[in-house]
Amino acid sequence: MFSLFYGLWKYLFSKMELHVLILGIDKAGKTTLLERMKSVYSNIESLPHDRIVPTVGLNIGRIEVANRKLVFWDLGGQPGLRSIWEKYYEEAHAVVFVVDAACPSKFEDAKSALEKVLRHEDLQGAPLLILANKQDLPQAVSADELARCLDLKKLEERVHMFEAVSAYDGIGIRESAEWLVEVMEKSKRTEMLRARAGAMGQGPA
């Protein structure tokens, strides 16, 4: 009997949406990355690069990876818009932080924005994927080099990964999405969000 209920429980949760927040300073490539992610997983052509404008509101992208439904929330990274990020923290299962790896002069801004994200209590335990974007450009630094440059404190306490990607040519996109699914599945935070949604009568979330 127990295994029947457990099987049903697991099945219901496999239908559940996992929320991934895409953050990063302006022009890091968040929206372009989301477009690439959608095209890789749904065979829909991504928007041409020159049609993507700086984000002011919220872009939502839904994809299915390894039978799991992922919902990406892409927010604007301009300084005046970063205060909006925290409104989404509580419901996020994981965070993707995008960095323009070809622009070292912006690493300091990216580092302080990310450190603020990491300090926020509403994101406790959320797995973190840091993307060294724009690898198609010759001056882009590698994922390891970016990790050294950002030199983030307290990162070892959190499930995290640095990955080299290019939103233009798709390098590292599948690896990133698959890693996210794997860590969200195992994460205590996902368990906590599921339990909370269940307690509020919303069904699995």
Ligand SMILES: Nc1nc2c(ncn2[C@@H]2O[C@H](COP(=O)(O)OP(=O)(O)OP(=O)(O)O)[C@@H](O)[C@H]2O)c(=O)[nH]1
């Ligand atoms: N070469 C290269 N350029 C990229 C890549 N990804 C994004 N860009 C360019 O970087 C610029 C900013 O891209 P966006 O996707 O709008 O950046 P964003 O992080 O969403 O910016 P905000 O919405 O303002 O926060 C655009 O000119 C993109 O075409 C990439 O992988 N390679």
Ligand SMILES: [Mg+2]
């Ligand atoms: Mg954007």
